[in-house]
Amino acid sequence: MYGEDEKIHKAKENKHMLFSEAAQLAKDGEAEALWLTHFSPSLNEPELFLEVAQNIFPNTVLGVERMSTTILFPKDDLEDKKHEK
Numbered sequence: 001m002y003g004e005d006e007k008i009h010k011a012k013e014n015k016h017m018l019f020s021e022a023a024q025l026a027k028d029g030e031a032e033a034l035w036l037t038h039f040s041p042s043l044n045e046p047e048l049f050l051e052v053a054q055n056i057f058p059n060t061v062l063g064v065e066r067m068s069t070t071i072l073f074p075k076d077d078l079e080d081k082k083h084e085k
Helices: 005-013 019-028 046-056 075-084
Strands: 034-036 060-062
Touching (some): 019 046, 019 060
Parallel strands (some): 034 060
């Protein structure tokens, strides 16, 4: 993952994305939260670019080692998934 939009070509070459691209996907997908992870080794200080993503999708955080969460799905969604199989 790259912070600077100017690194779009490098990101595509390495099959990665930009902070801004991830934020736009989260916004378009009406996500509740976005955790940015898997940073390029060249990105020494990802926190310097967090605001880029937060300007697009405010509920964006930088993933850090041992960070975790529990994702809860509404019961009805789980029942629908069982019937799709």
